[in-house]
Amino acid sequence: MAVFESLLVGEIYMDIHKAIIGKIAKSYSNGSVSSDKKTKEVVSLFKMDNQLGRVVIVEHGKPIGLVMRDNIFYRLGSQFGYSLYMDKYISKIMNKNPLILDYNTPILRVSQLAMSRKKANLYDYIIITKEEIYYGTVSIKELLIHVSQLKVAEARDLNPLTNLPGNRLIEEDITHRIKNKDIFSVLYLDLDNFKVFNDNYGYKKGDNIIIFTAELLRDAIKKFGGSNDFIGHIGGDDFLIVTEPLKDIKISEYIIEQFDKNVLRFFSEEDIRNGYMEGNDRMGHFYQMPLTSISIAIISNEKQRIDNHLQISDIAAELKKHVKNKAGSNYIKNRRSNY
Incomplete structure (x- = not known):
């Protein structure tokens, strides 16, 4: 009878069907603000950090909305956009229904939910919570790369x-x-x-x-x-x-x-x-x-x-x-x- 050989196991559990989204979520110190902030304050965060793609709006530690860099600058660039939005509370113009998922949600399930969103929100960041408190975000690019890596790893380890x-x-x-x-x-x-x-x-x-x-x-x-x-x-x-x-x-x-x-x-x-x-x-x-x-x-x-x-x-x-x-x-x- 053949028995399987001893192989090194990494710290990250790489079974594609059991990999969870929280493992790849990232959090930034300037990546979230409270709902009572003005739009101009959020715009200032984006201007200070060119790599910042999103800001999560939180209330008592829980995420309630999302502002994407491209979306807010598109609004400000429209006619009267600057005067219309800059002094408004960010809660008035944020996306009130972003995709918010628990840390332990399987990555394959996240991928399905993310890609079934409306076209306008398809590339919005995914918000991750842990025990309902804001934990971090995952970009669609990061999600797709990780799913692809998992599939390649799985295919390599499947019996042909x-x-x-x-x-x-x-x-x-x-x-x-x-x-x-x-x-x-x-x-x-x-x-x-x-x-x-x-x-x-x-x-x-x-x-x-x-x-x-x-x-x-x-x-x-x-x-x-x-x-x-x-x-x-x-x-x-x-x-x-x-x-x-x-x-x-x-x-x-x-x-x-x-x-x-x-x-x-x-x-x-x-x-x-x-x-x-x-x-x-x-x-x-x-x-x-x-x-x-x-x-x-x-x-x-x-x-x-x-x-x-x-x-x-x-x-x-x-x-x-x-x-x-x-x-x-x-x-x-x-x-x-x-x-």
Whole structure:
């Protein structure tokens, strides 16, 4: 059984589906003013700092509006604009409905909301709050760059055959859960007698079984998992699922049932009828091997303390020895307790 290698994990959690907007928000000392300020005072801030693109209007620490540099100078440049606006309170001319989002909002959700705004406000800064208090802002440029970087990083770590996250993202997900003190189960899945299948049917058909398995795992999580569940492809015929302990058995049973029912389409009628594959190994010895099945080892920190991903990998390797001693597709769950 292959297990994922140890890789360095950065301080910033880079899973695109869990990255939050607050991590890239920026705050400036002159970037916010109270609602009782005059327009001329805000204009003065813009004139003093050519890099300042926006000013957030706050009331008791909470953001209530936004003034964009381009917008305010456009107004002042219109006929009578200077005399009309300079002595007005900034609250009278600010954008009263800016996009205001919490620090922990997922970046992908922010991107969707930002790009669905009206054309006139499409490039307005996004205001970020923490516990409803003004925290900082994110420009559309910064948002798009960061989303692009996350997508590139994710694509680099996706298995090219299954499009599932590879070892780095697997390690990040588990490490993130351990740091958060989450209660979770890890399902290690691998195919039995897969090498024999490859030898008998060729790598092309072997790839088809791998793709079928990946789709089956997605289907199982869709039916019985949750939005926070994770599916990874360790490599070859080894996969991993992270879910909640209450769901691990149901997911495992469904995968086994559906795998055994549908994997037969990859075999010849003769092998199905016999119930085994036969051939000669590299030493020329004749063999008969059972049809490809799936084994699942379940490790949970529900009753056992787990401090790192390598500990999970070690337990999984031990469990796999036991589950593979059983004929056909099976699962086994670690029920030891050290709390």
